[in-house]
Amino acid sequence: MVRTTEPKRADSSKETEQGSHHHHEVFSAEKAGRLDTRLRYFLYRPDILAERLVKPGDHVLDFGCGPGFFTREFAKRAGDNGKVIAVDLQEGMLRILREKMEREGLLHRVMIHQCPPDSISLPPGYDGTVDVACAIFVVHEVPDPVRLFGEMYRLLRPGGLFFYTEPFYVVPGREFREHLKEAENAGFEVVKRHLFFLNRAAHLRKAV
Numbered sequence: 660m661v662r663t664t665e666p667k668r669a670d671s672s673k674e675t676e677q678g679s680h681h682h683h684e685v686f687s688a689e690k691a692g693r694l695d696t697r698l699r700y701f702l703y704r705p706d707i708l709a710e711r712l713v714k715p716g717d718h719v720l721d722f723g724c725g726p727g728f729f730t731r732e733f734a735k736r737a738g739d740n741g742k743v744i745a746v747d748l749q750e751g752m753l754r755i756l757r758e759k760m761e762r763e764g765l766l767h768r769v770m771i772h773q774c775p776p777d778s779i780s781l782p783p784g785y786d787g788t789v790d791v792a793c794a795i796f797v798v799h800e801v802p803d804p805v806r807l808f809g810e811m812y813r814l815l816r817p818g819g820l821f822f823y824t825e826p827f828y829v830v831p832g833r834e835f836r837e838h839l840k841e842a843e844n845a846g847f848e849v850v851k852r853h854l855f856f857l858n859r860a861a862h863l864r865k866a867v
C-alpha cells in the first residue's frame with residue numbers, strides 16, 4: 660500500500676458548506692459492511708456498470724473505493740492485462756478491500772493507495788495513464804471537489820472517461836450541476852447525464 664499522510668478521523672467532520680458544495684461527514688469504515696450487500700448488488704449491478712465503462716486491459720481509477728464493492732467488478736472486467744487503482748483515505752476500508760481481493764484472487768490486478776483528505780496524491784508517473792476514472796458516492800465527502808476534478812483530469816489519458824455519481828438524497832440537482840460546471844472548467848466535456856438506479860450520474864470525457 661502506498662501510504663501518504665495520516666487520514667483525518669472518519670467521524671470528525673460534520674456537514675459544512677463551501678460555496679455550493681456541502682461537505683458531508685466521511686462514511687465510517689466501521690459501517691463498511693453496508694457497502695457490500697446483495698441488495699446493493701441488485702440495485703446497482705456493478706458487473707453491468709463495469710462492462711459498460713471498462714474494457715479488458717484498461718487502467719481504472721476507483722477513487723473513494725471503500726471496501727471494494729465496485730473495485731471487484733472493475734478488476735474482473737479489466738482482466739490480467741488491466742489494473743485498478745483503488746484509492747481511499749481510510750485505512751480501515753483499504754484493509755477490508757485488500758483481504759477481499761486476496762480471497763477472490765483479484766489482488767494482483769489492484770493497486771491500493773491511501774490518500775490524504777485533500778488530494779488523490781498519486782505519484783506524477785501516473786499522469787495521463789488512466790483509461791477510466793470513477794468517483795462513486797464520494798465527492799460530497801471531499802473538501803475540495805475543484806482540486807479533485809483537476810487531479811482526475813491530469814491522471815486520465817486523452818479521451819479517457821470519468822464516471823461521476825452522487826446519491827440523489829444527499830446531493831441536490833443544483834449542486835450536482837454546479838459540480839459538473841467545475842468539472843468542465845477543469846477541461847472535461849460532459850458526454851451524458853443519466854440516472855444510476857435513483858442517483859445522479861454523468862459520463863465525462865477528457866478531450867483527445
Ligand SMILES: C[S@@+](CC[C@H](N)C(=O)[O-])C[C@H]1O[C@@H](n2cnc3c(N)ncnc32)[C@H](O)[C@@H]1O
Pocket residue numbers: 685686694722723724725726727728729746747748749752774775776777778795796797800801802
Ligand atoms: C459512501 S462511501 C462509497 C464507497 C464506494 N465508492 C461504494 O460506493 O461502494 C465513500 C468512500 O469515500 C471515501 N472518502 C471520503 N472522503 C475521501 C477523500 N477525501 N479522499 C478519498 N476517499 C474519501 C470514504 O472513506 C468512503 O470509503
